[in-house]
Amino acid sequence: MASTCAKATLALLLALVAAVIPEPGDAQVSIHPREAVLLRGGSMRVNCSSSCPKDHSLGLETQWPKDELESGPNWKLFELSDIRETSRPLCYENCGTAQSSASATITVYSFPEHVELHPQLAWQQVGKNFTLSCLVDGGAPRTQLSAVLLRGEEILSRQPVGGDPQDPKEITFTVLASRGDHGANFSCRTELDLRPQGLALFYNVSEDKLLRTYDLPAANPKLHTPDLLEVGTQQKLFCLLEGLFPASEAQIYLELAGRRLTQKSTKGRDFVSTTALLEVTEEFDRTLPLRCVLKLADQILETQKTLTIYNFSAPVLTLSQLEVSEGSQVTVNCEAHGGALVVHLSGAPPGPPTAQVQFTLNASSEDNKRRFFCSAVLEVAGKLLSKNQTAELNVLYGPRLDERDCLGNWTWPEGSQQTLKCQAWGNPTPQLTCRQEADGTLLPIGEVKAVKREMNGTYKCHAFNSNGNVTRDVHVIVLYQPPNYWAIITGALVVVIACLVGIAVYVYNHQRKIRKYKLQKAQEEAMKLKAQAPPP
Ligand SMILES: *[C@@H]1O[C@H](CO)[C@@H](O)[C@H](O)[C@H]1NC(C)=O
Ligand SMILES: *[C@@H]1O[C@H](CO)[C@@H](O)[C@H](O)[C@H]1NC(C)=O
Ligand SMILES: *[C@@H]1O[C@H](CO)[C@@H](O)[C@H](O)[C@H]1NC(C)=O
Ligand SMILES: *[C@@H]1O[C@H](CO)[C@@H](O)[C@H](O)[C@H]1NC(C)=O
Ligand SMILES: *[C@@H]1O[C@H](CO)[C@@H](O)[C@H](O)[C@H]1NC(C)=O
Ligand SMILES: *[C@@H]1O[C@H](CO)[C@@H](O)[C@H](O)[C@H]1NC(C)=O
Numbered sequence: 001m002a003s004t005c006a007k008a009t010l011a012l013l014l015a016l017v018a019a020v021i022p023e024p025g026d027a028q029v030s031i032h033p034r035e036a037v038l039l040r041g042g043s044m045r046v047n048c049s050s051s052c053p054k055d056h057s058l059g060l061e062t063q064w065p066k067d068e069l070e071s072g073p074n075w076k077l078f079e080l081s082d083i084r085e086t087s088r089p090l091c092y093e094n095c096g097t098a099q100s101s102a103s104a105t106i107t108v109y110s111f112p113e114h115v116e117l118h119p120q121l122a123w124q125q126v127g128k129n130f131t132l133s134c135l136v137d138g139g140a141p142r143t144q145l146s147a148v149l150l151r152g153e154e155i156l157s158r159q160p161v162g163g164d165p166q167d168p169k170e171i172t173f174t175v176l177a178s179r180g181d182h183g184a185n186f187s188c189r190t191e192l193d194l195r196p197q198g199l200a201l202f203y204n205v206s207e208d209k210l211l212r213t214y215d216l217p218a219a220n221p222k223l224h225t226p227d228l229l230e231v232g233t234q235q236k237l238f239c240l241l242e243g244l245f246p247a248s249e250a251q252i253y254l255e256l257a258g259r260r261l262t263q264k265s266t267k268g269r270d271f272v273s274t275t276a277l278l279e280v281t282e283e284f285d286r287t288l289p290l291r292c293v294l295k296l297a298d299q300i301l302e303t304q305k306t307l308t309i310y311n312f313s314a315p316v317l318t319l320s321q322l323e324v325s326e327g328s329q330v331t332v333n334c335e336a337h338g339g340a341l342v343v344h345l346s347g348a349p350p351g352p353p354t355a356q357v358q359f360t361l362n363a364s365s366e367d368n369k370r371r372f373f374c375s376a377v378l379e380v381a382g383k384l385l386s387k388n389q390t391a392e393l394n395v396l397y398g399p400r401l402d403e404r405d406c407l408g409n410w411t412w413p414e415g416s417q418q419t420l421k422c423q424a425w426g427n428p429t430p431q432l433t434c435r436q437e438a439d440g441t442l443l444p445i446g447e448v449k450a451v452k453r454e455m456n457g458t459y460k461c462h463a464f465n466s467n468g469n470v471t472r473d474v475h476v477i478v479l480y481q482p483p484n485y486w487a488i489i490t491g492a493l494v495v496v497i498a499c500l501v502g503i504a505v506y507v508y509n510h511q512r513k514i515r516k517y518k519l520q521k522a523q524e525e526a527m528k529l530k531a532q533a534p535p536p
């Protein structure tokens with residue numbers, strides 16, 4: 001700062017000197033070269049020459065270190081070194097009383113020593129503006145220096161750097177974050193355009209900065225779990241968040257009562273989900289907070305839910321005996337535990353729900369295979385849960401064999417095909433046999449190919465099981481054609497008469513033949529006698 005001030009003062013002084021002192025008509029000082037461009041810190045030669053014939057007090061006014069290299073009758077060659085800024089060295093001379101001067105313009109350029117890009121945050125939200133600042137240290141002339149923001153190779157924005165080359169300059173760029181920016185390398189490039197000075201365009205580039213962008217939906221993760229969890233069951237806890245970016249970098253987990261669950265996470269193109277299997281055991285408290293937490297960038301989204309754990313076992317339904325004989329008393333008892341109430345027990349008289357319901361019944365054959373049903377309810381967190389239990393009664397009863405199951409009179413035509421239906425009822429299933437009273441012949445129960453005459457008769461059907469026995473008479477009447485005696489007698493008579501007639505005809509014919517023969521014999525005798533007699 002101080003040197004800048006001093007230089008300014010000096011330049012002002014020289015200008016003043018030039019203005020105040022009138023130049024002589026022909027005395028001329030010239031400087032060569034009049035214009036130069038050089039890299040900061042470089043050196044150059046300046047030739048000051050004069051047309052003044054007599055006095056030779058040529059001098060060079062400059063703030064840079066100078067060496068007089070050579071001199072001639074009216075010239076002096078100087079070397080300026082370590083030229084650090086754009087400046088105007090001045091050749092001057094006192095020609096008699098007159099003083100004259102000439103200045104040259106040395107344009108000093110320098111490359112930025114340091115170019116750096118500072119993202120404000122590691123993560124940027126998609127759809128929001130964010131700023132990136134490019135810090136440029138050094139670089140001159142600043143009027144020809146600009147800063148360019150690059151995404152990969154693509155130019156996003158350009159701004160002049162400006163300011164004093166001595167002071168580091170921060171240029172800020174505003175960028176609208178997009179999904180495409182995620183994972184892209186951003187950099188800042190300075191461009192020193194020395195083409196007007198006959199040089200080139202010089203670049204200096206900062207290091208790449210990897211930018212990360214994220215996008216989150218307005219909604220929180222969705223928790224899919226039942227509110228009530230039963231002890232002894234396995235529950236699937238599921239949490240999902242859709243519409244986020246980049247899903248691959250999101251972290252999602254489930255936390256039950258502050259304890260992270262072992263889970264399996266799935267990441268799709270724009271969703272993440274996690275699943276945990278929970279063994280609900282009795283060690284859990286009655287209520288547990290469940291959290292689903294999603295972390296992306298520096299953001300945390302979470303959903304909370306309170307799970308209620310309950311213990312509910314089905315009511316205990318008992319029968320005093322599972323198998324009884326007909327007529328015995330059976331006590332049906334249903335008991336609910338853990339605060340549950342029995343709301344229904346089949347067969348029991350209606351009443352308000354209580355922890356236990358009981359009744360007694362006289363077992364009848366109709367009760368055999370009867371299913372008793374008991375249901376209990378438990379109220380958990382305002383919800384009514386129901387469970388039920390069933391039991392079956394087995395009633396043993398004696399055989400039943402009545403008209404309905406076994407007809408007392410069966411009338412069948414002989415030779416017809418019939419099914420002999422006779423069934424005895426009872427528990428256990430009775431055994432049934434039908435025997436003819438007289439000779440003990442068995443009546444085949446079931447399909448009969450052809451009804452035989454011999455099956456006619458009265459049978460005793462006997463059914464028995466462990467509970468007793470019963471006997472029933474069954475009459476089987478087989479219809480068949482009785483023999484026709486008149487026809488037989490008539491037939492026999494016809495045959496007899498026919499025989500007699502035949503015999504009579506035969507006898508008559510025989511007699512006739514004998515008689516005829518005898519006549520013939522007589523005639524022959526007569527002829528013989530006639531022949532033997534002498535002719536008259
Ligand atoms: C300096 O300039 C003068 C006048 O133009 C010239 O005669 C002289 O040769 C120059 N010196 C050098 C070293 O170029
Ligand atoms: C800036 O660029 C120039 C040429 O383009 C190079 O010579 C110089 O070393 C660079 N400066 C830095 C600090 O990288
Ligand atoms: C981002 O900045 C630009 C101007 O730089 C402005 O037009 C735009 O509305 C801003 N967008 C948001 C989302 O802030
Ligand atoms: C970003 O730059 C790093 C190294 O600077 C490089 O490994 C990576 O591939 C670049 N990424 C892209 C998308 O160009
Ligand atoms: C759950 O219920 C069963 C049967 O009713 C009982 O043995 C157990 O002690 C109960 N556990 C809790 C934690 O209530
Ligand atoms: C059961 O039988 C007993 C006698 O054996 C009788 O007093 C009672 O009323 C019967 N109960 C029912 C429900 O029939």
Ligand SMILES: *[C@@H]1O[C@H](CO)[C@@H](O)[C@H](O)[C@H]1NC(C)=O
Nearest residue numbers: 314373375386387388389390
């Ligand atoms: C009884 O409980 C079983 C499950 O244990 C269930 O499938 C059935 O629907 C229940 N019956 C009634 C009538 O509630």
Ligand SMILES: *[C@@H]1O[C@H](CO)[C@@H](O)[C@H](O)[C@H]1NC(C)=O
Nearest residue numbers: 403407408409410473474475
């Ligand atoms: C069978 O028939 C006889 C007479 O034909 C009758 O007296 C008897 O009651 C009948 N029996 C049944 C069980 O119908």
Ligand SMILES: *[C@@H]1O[C@H](CO)[C@@H](O)[C@H](O)[C@H]1NC(C)=O
Nearest residue numbers: 456457458474475476477478
């Ligand atoms: C057939 O059997 C019935 C009894 O079932 C009996 O009354 C009848 O006399 C029998 N008939 C014959 C021809 O045996």
Ligand SMILES: *[C@@H]1O[C@H](CO)[C@@H](O)[C@H](O)[C@H]1NC(C)=O
Nearest residue numbers: 462463464465468469470471
């Ligand atoms: C049938 O039952 C009676 C009693 O009802 C019993 O005396 C008899 O021995 C039983 N007969 C058979 C074959 O079980």
